[in-house]
Structures are given as structure tokens and as C-alpha cells.
Amino acid sequence: MSQTSTIPGGGPTPIETRRRGLMLILSSPSGAGKTTLTRMLLQDKSLDLTLSVSATTRARRSSEVDGIHYHFISAAEFERMRLDGAFLEYARVHDNFYGTPRESANAVLAQGRDMLFDIDYQGTLQVRQKAPDDVVTIFILPPTMHELRSRLERRAEDPSAVIDRRLENARNEIQRWTTYDYVIVNDDLQRSYGQILAILTAERLKRTRAQKSIAGFVDGLLAEPPAND
Numbered sequence: 001m002s003q004t005s006t007i008p009g010g011g012p013t014p015i016e017t018r019r020r021g022l023m024l025i026l027s028s029p030s031g032a033g034k035t036t037l038t039r040m041l042l043q044d045k046s047l048d049l050t051l052s053v054s055a056t057t058r059a060r061r062s063s064e065v066d067g068i069h070y071h072f073i074s075a076a077e078f079e080r081m082r083l084d085g086a087f088l089e090y091a092r093v094h095d096n097f098y099g100t101p102r103e104s105a106n107a108v109l110a111q112g113r114d115m116l117f118d119i120d121y122q123g124t125l126q127v128r129q130k131a132p133d134d135v136v137t138i139f140i141l142p143p144t145m146h147e148l149r150s151r152l153e154r155r156a157e158d159p160s161a162v163i164d165r166r167l168e169n170a171r172n173e174i175q176r177w178t179t180y181d182y183v184i185v186n187d188d189l190q191r192s193y194g195q196i197l198a199i200l201t202a203e204r205l206k207r208t209r210a211q212k213s214i215a216g217f218v219d220g221l222l223a224e225p226p227a228n229d
Helices: 034-043 075-083 102-110 121-130 145-155 160-174 189-204 211-223
Strands: 003-006 012-015 023-027 049-051 087-093 096-101 114-118 135-141 182-185
Touching: 023 034, 023 121, 023 189, 034 049, 034 114, 034 189, 075 087, 075 096, 087 102, 087 121, 096 102, 096 121, 102 114, 114 121, 121 135, 135 189, 145 160, 182 189
Parallel strands: 023 114, 023 135, 049 114, 135 182
Antiparallel strands: 003 012, 087 096
16 A cells, blocks of 8 residues: 655656555444445545445345355354354354454454454454454444434345344444444434544554654655755
8 A cells, every 4th residue: 555745847746655454344234334434435446445345144034145254154164153153253242153253353453454354342452452454333322222223124134033033232342332442323324434444544644553664764765865946
């Protein structure tokens, strides 16, 4: 990843300040909007974000595609991968298991590119423990619990009993907001999206993500002879 500067008398010139990629994690209770915000981020190709596709034992919904939304695998296969240490994080949610393949995440970050995660608070804590310097976490809150129920009902994908259980779990998840770096109340989708973009821009420019590269650039600046008057 390189940044751009402008030199006197010339146009923009790329400055090679390569950095290590980051893992941008979005979490929220079901229906708070993280899936929509994730889709918006991925549709902006200028952001160059790679989606982390989790493996799950959950049954595929009619609107989902294997390998794009999730890798749908059996409980036995999930357990085999877990024992092999193949997951960067894994969790049990709503009686199903979810896990992030470790190898694919490490490969993306090593290239200086960023990976986008749509995972819950359990997975977020595991990723932070294993890669604290690479993680940026954002928690998405609904404006009201009433609105959260309305969004779940509008999906028309789950029976009433499942919606009630999701709302009960949502209250537990919302209490975890203090473990995240940033918190956004999603009462306006476009405003929430803009706030995420601002966070991503600031985190990409952190000195610690490009320390060695910037140090080399600064050494070059200081080695230049003084300008003539």
C-alpha cells in the first residue's frame, strides 16, 4: 500500500510507504445493519477490502451462496479444522459454529491489504488476543430495540420463536460494546457508512502500521542537501 504526495512544480508522486494490512472487524446483534454496511464497503473497489469468508455449520439460507457468504461445512469437518488449529477464531452462535480460516487472513495482511470481518463479539475477542496489532474493531448498535425487531421481521427468513431468541441474544451482545475500539449507532445508514470510512482512513495512516517504511522515507528526506535560496 503506497501513499501519495505532491512535489513543488510537479503532480502527485507515489511514495512507497508499504504497510502491513489490518483486520477491520464489524460486529452487531442480528438486524443492526452490519451485513448491509459490509456489502457497501465491499462494493467500493477503491477501498480494496477482502472479505473474510467464515466456515459455518449453519444450514444455508435460500439467499446465500456457498463460498461467497460462508463455507458451509459439516460439524465433523469443523471439528477436524478446529483441532488442527486452522481457525483464527471460532465461536458457537445460535446452536451453530462459525470460524475464520487462519491461513487466508495471514496471506492477505502480508500483502499489505486489508481484510473485512463480519463476526460476533466472541470471535472478535479471539482475534484481538491472537493479533492485537492488526485488529480494528467497530460495534454497530441499533437505534432502538423496537427497530431491531422490525428489521428482523422484515427479513421474513425466521419464525417468530427464532426472532425472539435473536432479540434475547442481542441484549447480551449489546452489553459487550465496551470491548470495541469504536461504536456506531446505526440510525442513518449513509452516516454510519461515512463514519466507518473515516475510521478506516485514520487506521490505515497510523504510524505503527508502516513504521519501517516511513522510517526509510524520513532518512531519505534528511539526507537531501539543503535547498538553494
